[in-house]
Amino acid sequence: MRNPEYVLNSLAAKSGDSTYLFQRIYRNLYNPRFYQKAYQELIRRFPQARHRKLLPGQLEALMKELKNETYQPAPFPGAGKTEPLRDCLVAWIVRMLLEAIYEGSFSDLSHGYRSHRSCHTALLQVKKNFSGVKWLLHGSLHSFFPSISFEVLRSLLRKRIEDEKFIRLINKFLRAGWFEDWQFHRTFSG
Secondary structure, eight states: OOOHHHHHHHHHHHTTOTTOOEEOOGGGGGOHHHHHHHHHHHHHHOGGGGGOOOOTTHHHHHHHHHHHTOOOOOOBOOTTOOOOHHHHHHHHHHHHHHHHHHGGGSOTTOOTTOTTOOHHHHHHHHHHHOTTOOOOOOOOOTTTGGGOBHHHHHHHHHTTEEOHHHHHHHHHHHTSOEEETTEEEOOSBO
């Protein structure tokens, strides 16, 4: 199996070319080393996840479900509850792959929802580049996210990714729904 770092670096090297179409992304979900990397990153970022482990055979079963495209993420359990580890790992791998594919196409002026970027890096950039600034306005797109059309999102993904299995997997996560007060809610956008 290929080293995840090599795969992610290879994807990232091509991410700046807006004409490049990424193919065969989904096959990385069959690589046990990606799950190891995802688990290590997950517990580094969320130390409380350290006690959660996949039992022997569960990883092989998960990869078999992914190969057969029978994998279905569980609905998000709601506030204060944790989602199943298998869903966390698959979602983390998808996040790593998407980040490698798209990071190179983002502006250096963009700091939101990106690895190694935050409001702190934005403020450092303002301090460095904008001397004499007296006013700073903060805008938020937070209320925009619940209204993102899944169809628009899928069409945007298809502009860079030519792997329908991968897009179908993302669609499964988008449509998984959530639980609140023991009641299931479907997701249609957001």
